[in-house]
Amino acid sequence: MQTDDPAVAEIVAFISGEVGVDASLLTPDTPVAELGISSLDLIETIFKLESRFGIEIPNDGPLSGSEVTVGTLVDHVAELLAAQKAKTA
Amino acid sequence: MAARVAVTGLGSLSALGNDVAAHLAGLRAGTVGIGPTQGLDVSAMKTKISAEVRGFVPEEHFEPRQLGLVDRTSQFAVVAARQALADAGPAFEGVARHRVGAIFAASVGFHAVDDSYRKLYAEGAPRPHPFTVPRAMPSGQVSHVTMDLGIHGPAFSIASACSSAAHSIGTAFHMVRSGMLDVALAGGGESQITYGMLKSWEALRVLSPEACRPFSKDRSGLVIGEGAGAVVLENLDRARARGATIHAEIVGFGMSADGMDITAPDMESAAASMRFALEDAGLAPEAIGYVSAHGTATALNDKTEAGALRLVFGDHLARLPVSSSKSQYGHTMNASGALDFVTTVLALREGFLPPTMGFREADPDCDLDCVPNAARAAAIEAALSSSFAFGGLNAVLAVKRFDA
Numbered sequence: 091m092q093t094d095d096p097a098v099a100e101i102v103a104f105i106s107g108e109v110g111v112d113a114s115l116l117t118p119d120t121p122v123a124e125l126g127i128s129s130l131d132l133i134e135t136i137f138k139l140e141s142r143f144g145i146e147i148p149n150d151g152p153l154s155g156s157e158v159t160v161g162t163l164v165d166h167v168a169e170l171l172a173a174q175k176a177k178t179a
Numbered sequence: 180m181a182a183r184v185a186v187t188g189l190g191s192l193s194a195l196g197n198d199v200a201a202h203l204a205g206l207r208a209g210t211v212g213i214g215p216t217q218g219l220d221v222s223a224m225k226t227k228i229s230a231e232v233r234g235f236v237p238e239e240h241f242e243p244r245q246l247g248l249v250d251r252t253s254q255f256a257v258v259a260a261r262q263a264l265a266d267a268g269p270a271f272e273g274v275a276r277h278r279v280g281a282i283f284a285a286s287v288g289f290h291a292v293d294d295s296y297r298k299l300y301a302e303g304a305p306r307p308h309p310f311t312v313p314r315a316m317p318s319g320q321v322s323h324v325t326m327d328l329g330i331h332g333p334a335f336s337i338a339s340a341c342s343s344a345a346h347s348i349g350t351a352f353h354m355v356r357s358g359m360l361d362v363a364l365a366g367g368g369e370s371q372i373t374y375g376m377l378k379s380w381e382a383l384r385v386l387s388p389e390a391c392r393p394f395s396k397d398r399s400g401l402v403i404g405e406g407a408g409a410v411v412l413e414n415l416d417r418a419r420a421r422g423a424t425i426h427a428e429i430v431g432f433g434m435s436a437d438g439m440d441i442t443a444p445d446m447e448s449a450a451a452s453m454r455f456a457l458e459d460a461g462l463a464p465e466a467i468g469y470v471s472a473h474g475t476a477t478a479l480n481d482k483t484e485a486g487a488l489r490l491v492f493g494d495h496l497a498r499l500p501v502s503s504s505k506s507q508y509g510h511t512m513n514a515s516g517a518l519d520f521v522t523t524v525l526a527l528r529e530g531f532l533p534p535t536m537g538f539r540e541a542d543p544d545c546d547l548d549c550v551p552n553a554a555r556a557a558a559i560e561a562a563l564s565s566s567f568a569f570g571g572l573n574a575v576l577a578v579k580r581f582d583a
Contacts, residue, residue, distance in 0.1 A: 130248070130309075130310070130313075131244075133309045134247065134309055134310065136309075137306070137308065137309045140305075140306070146305060146306075
């Protein structure tokens with residue numbers, strides 16, 4: 091999770107705003123489960139990321155495990171975003 | 180030995196207003212809460228009227244994080260349940276967790292379904308909102324009531340179309356009477372005022388384009404309403420011991436199934452459910468001083484209901500006022516049994532007969548004193564509140580004035 095990457099920074103800012111957690115807590119190794127949000131909040135966050143960035147986060151992708159970290163989430167979204175840009179470019 | 184059961188808390192939201200005081204004032208004044216539908220665009224519909232809950236601001240009642248998970252129908256149920264419990268006072272105090280229950284109507288979260296499916300089908304969205312399922316599920320409202328009020332005993336939803344809330348109150352009554360529960364919250368909320376559901380009702384050709392006129396010869400169908408009613412039912416001895424205000428005593432519950440038709444009502448079966456309620460209450464027909472009718476204002480319902488009343492009450496019907504408050508707050512479907520029960524309790528407690536508004540012309544097929552167009556003062560000892568649902572599922576509640 092390259093925090094100086096503007097795409098990553100945008101994703102982090104979006105998650106922080108939507109979930110209502112301090113951006114400083116969104117470090118790569120923090121498990122999402124420790125952000126003080128419920129499993130439903132995570133599902134909604136994924137839905138909002140999909141809507142906001144026009145991507146589809148697959149059900150069987152890296153976010154399907156039980157020990158997802160902030161880094162895994164952000165990197166996955168950044169990858170999907172990059173793949174989508176490459177397709178439309 | 181069967182326990183006596185007190186009604187110690189009332190809650191309501193309807194087109195007459197967003198609490199019981201407003202509901203009562205509207206009933207007394209003969210207010211008609213039906214008007215042009217404002218909550219959604221009805222320009223493509225033939226039916227442009229409904230009985231909406233107005234001025235309800237969800238954010239005043241729920242945290243933003245809750246709201247995404249609570250459909251309008253459940254919002255109404257929770258707010259009415261909160262009102263009922265606040266009215267009852269500390270009814271849960273000193274009661275074992277498993278002896279407080281909640282039974283509410285099973286109402287689909289139609290706003291969630293409508294919004295999500297529109298996005299999916301009409302707008303080509305790749306996926307519906309992930310909370311569509313928890314918002315739409317018919318048990319959602321009772322779950323939210325238990326979460327909101329801290330109820331941990333028996334809790335479930337009952338589906339019997341427009342009798343759902345009456346079956347819920349009746350079942351809760353029997354559970355308190357049998358000694359299984361000390362206290363129960365019961366009722367129902369409903370909002371079907373969505374594009375999809377209004378169109379669906381219109382397609383069924385039962386909606387009136389202009390007004391709800393129960394028992395009037397020129398009646399032209401029902402008017403869709405929305406809202407919620409809730410009551411606290413409590414072991415009467417316990418309620419008295421804690422000094423609770425007892426609004427009325429619920430004394431009987433009668434049920435029947437027509438076993439005939441998925442929409443058309445059956446006179447004999449409707450009569451049977453009223454008789455069973457009287458029998459359960461140990462009341463003679465002559466003891467009843469008021470009936471809150473199902474009174475939907477469809478041609479068939481009102482005629483069938485009038486006939487059923489004649490079968491049960493015979494000559495006493497000439498002295499028995501029967502009115503339909505749906506003329507004031509519309510047909511609130513799964514909530515109607517609870518709103519009508521609240522209406523009936525208020526009539527007993529306050530000593531008045533709620534009117535049938537919009538009445539213009541007597542119908543020989545509905546030869547009733549329907550309390551036309553204005554409320555009347557009357558000291559009522561006992562009353563029935565009837566619900567005769569689509570699919571022939573009937574639930575009638577008997578309630579008595581309580582003189583402390």
